[in-house]
Amino acid sequence: MQFRQFLYALRSRITLRLAIILAVVFGLFVPAAILIPYHLRTIEDAARVKVAADHKRLTEILSVILSEPLWQITPEIANISSEVVYSDPRVAKIEVITLPDRKNFITNDVRMRSQTGPFTSLSREIKHGEQSIGEVRLTLAEDLLRADLEADFRRYVSTGVLSLLLAVAFILLVLQWRMVQPIKRLMSESARLANGQLSEPIALNRGDELGQLALSLEATRQALQRSFQELEVKNQQLLEYSGGLESKVKRRTQELEDANISLETALNDVNSVQNELARVERMAALGSMVAGVAHELNTPLGNCLLVCSTLEDETRYLVKLINEGGMRRSDLAKYTEVATESTKLLLRGLQQSARLVGDFKQVAVDQSSAQRRQFNLLVMLQELVALLGSSLRKTPFTLELDIPDNISLDSYPGPLGQVFTNLVNNAVAHGLEGLERGHMRCSAKLQDDHVAITFEDDGVGIPPDIIKRIFEPFFTTKFGQGGSGLGLSITFNIISNVLGGEIKVSSVPGQGSRFEIRIPLVAPGNPELANPLLNN
Numbered sequence: 001m002q003f004r005q006f007l008y009a010l011r012s013r014i015t016l017r018l019a020i021i022l023a024v025v026f027g028l029f030v031p032a033a034i035l036i037p038y039h040l041r042t043i044e045d046a047a048r049v050k051v052a053a054d055h056k057r058l059t060e061i062l063s064v065i066l067s068e069p070l071w072q073i074t075p076e077i078a079n080i081s082s083e084v085v086y087s088d089p090r091v092a093k094i095e096v097i098t099l100p101d102r103k104n105f106i107t108n109d110v111r112m113r114s115q116t117g118p119f120t121s122l123s124r125e126i127k128h129g130e131q132s133i134g135e136v137r138l139t140l141a142e143d144l145l146r147a148d149l150e151a152d153f154r155r156y157v158s159t160g161v162l163s164l165l166l167a168v169a170f171i172l173l174v175l176q177w178r179m180v181q182p183i184k185r186l187m188s189e190s191a192r193l194a195n196g197q198l199s200e201p202i203a204l205n206r207g208d209e210l211g212q213l214a215l216s217l218e219a220t221r222q223a224l225q226r227s228f229q230e231l232e233v234k235n236q237q238l239l240e241y242s243g244g245l246e247s248k249v250k251r252r253t254q255e256l257e258d259a260n261i262s263l264e265t266a267l268n269d270v271n272s273v274q275n276e277l278a279r280v281e282r283m284a285a286l287g288s289m290v291a292g293v294a295h296e297l298n299t300p301l302g303n304c305l306l307v308c309s310t311l312e313d314e315t316r317y318l319v320k321l322i323n324e325g326g327m328r329r330s331d332l333a334k335y336t337e338v339a340t341e342s343t344k345l346l347l348r349g350l351q352q353s354a355r356l357v358g359d360f361k362q363v364a365v366d367q368s369s370a371q372r373r374q375f376n377l378l379v380m381l382q383e384l385v386a387l388l389g390s391s392l393r394k395t396p397f398t399l400e401l402d403i404p405d406n407i408s409l410d411s412y413p414g415p416l417g418q419v420f421t422n423l424v425n426n427a428v429a430h431g432l433e434g435l436e437r438g439h440m441r442c443s444a445k446l447q448d449d450h451v452a453i454t455f456e457d458d459g460v461g462i463p464p465d466i467i468k469r470i471f472e473p474f475f476t477t478k479f480g481q482g483g484s485g486l487g488l489s490i491t492f493n494i495i496s497n498v499l500g501g502e503i504k505v506s507s508v509p510g511q512g513s514r515f516e517i518r519i520p521l522v523a524p525g526n527p528e529l530a531n532p533l534l535n536n
Helices: 002-013 016-065 067-072 075-086 143-194 209-218 221-324 329-369 377-393 413-431 487-498
Strands: 091-098 104-108 119-128 131-141 373-376 397-402 408-411 438-447 450-457 502-507 513-520
Touching (some): 016 067, 016 091, 016 119, 016 131, 075 091, 075 104, 091 119, 221 329, 377 397, 408 513, 413 450, 487 502
Antiparallel strands (some): 091 131, 438 450
C-alpha cells in the first residue's frame, strides 16, 4: 500500500517536460545500448569471414602459380611469382616445401620476424598434373585485423554517442519550442477561462493540434466533441500512412538482401575461376611448347624412318643375291648409290633433329633455371621463334625479327624469353584475334649501354579504358574464355625487377599495339632474385 502511494506521489511530481525528456533519453539510449554490441559483433564476424575467405583464396593462388616453378626447381621464379600474393600487407610468411622429402623450397618471413602475432596459417597441396609435388603454407598476421576492428569500435561508439546526444538535444529543443511553451500558454488561457474571463478570445495562430485545441476552447461542448472526432480521423490517417511506410521499408530491405546474396554467389564464382585460370595458363604454355617441338621433329624423323626402311629393303635384296650367287656388278653399284644417298638423307634429317633438340634444350634450361649468362639476342630469339613456329603456322599471322646480330647481353635469357613468349601469345589471343591475317614485328637497337626492344602488331589495338590497367594482376578481357590476366603482369615484374629495365605500351584502336622495352646490356646485381621482398 505504501509502495503504491509512493508511486502515485512520484508520478504526480513528474512534470510533463521531465516525462518527455525521460522518454526521449530512454527511447534513444536503451535501443542503442542493446544494438551497438550486436552491430559490432556482426562487423567483427564479417571481417573474420572475409579474412578467412581471402586466406583460402590467396593460398589457392599460390598453389597454382608455384606449381611450374616447383616442378622446374626454380626458386628464383617461385619468389617472383609469389610476390603477387606477398604484396598483400596481411601476409606475414610464405613457406613452400617439396614432397615427399619435405625439404624447404622457399621461405619469405621478413614480416613475421618483425611482428608479435597472433598469426593464422593455412596449407595447401601443390600439384603438377595429378602428382603432388609440394605444399605451400601461407601465414597471415591478425594484428591488422585487430587494429581495424578496434578503430571501427572506437569510431562506431563515438559516432553513435555523438549522434544520440545531438538527436536528444535537437528533439528537446523542438519539444521546448513547439510543445512545452504553447502548452504553458494554453494552461494560462485555460486558467483565465476557469476564472470566468471570457471577454477576450484565445489568440493562438497555429495550424497543428495545439491550434485546434485553442479553437476547441473557444467553442462549446458540441464543437469540442466534433474537434475530437476530427482528431481521431487524422490519427487514423497517420497510422495508415505509417503502416504503408513500414511495408515499403520491409520490401526494400528484402530486395537488398536478395541482391547481396546474388553478389556473394557471383564473387565466389569469380574466385574459383581465377584460381583455375592461372593453372590452365601454365599448363597451356608447357603443352604448346612440347607440341611445337614434337611437330617440328616429326618431319625429319619421319624422313629418316622412311630412308632406313628403304635401305633395309635394298640390303636384304643384296644379301639374297649374294646367297644365291647371282649378284652382278650393276647390283652392287646400284646398292652403293642407294646407300650413299640414304646416308646423306639420314645425316641431314638427324642434324636437323639435333638442332631442334638443342634449341629446345637451351630454351628449356633458360626457362627453368633463370641463370645469368652471356648470350646473343638474335640467336636467343631465333631459338624461341623456332619453337613457336609450329603454333604460329596454324594461324594466319606472321612474326618478323629485325634484330642486329651484334647485340650481346650479360643478363637472364630465360626471363627475357618468357617476356617475348608472353607478348607473342598476347598479340595472337587479343590483338590479332578474329582477323584474316596479321603481322607481328620485333626489332631492337643499341642505346648506349642499353638495348631498346620494340614489339608491335597491326591488330585491333587496345581501348583507352583498358590500356591503363593492362599490367594489373588478373586483369583480362577474356575472363572465363581461357585468359587468366597473369601474362602481362608477370612480364612487367620480370622487366622491372629481374632485368632492371622498363616497359611502356601505346596503342591506337584499329591500328595495332606497340610495346617498348628498354633493358641494360649488363643486368644489375638483381637483389630481387635473392630477396623477393624487394619486388614491389
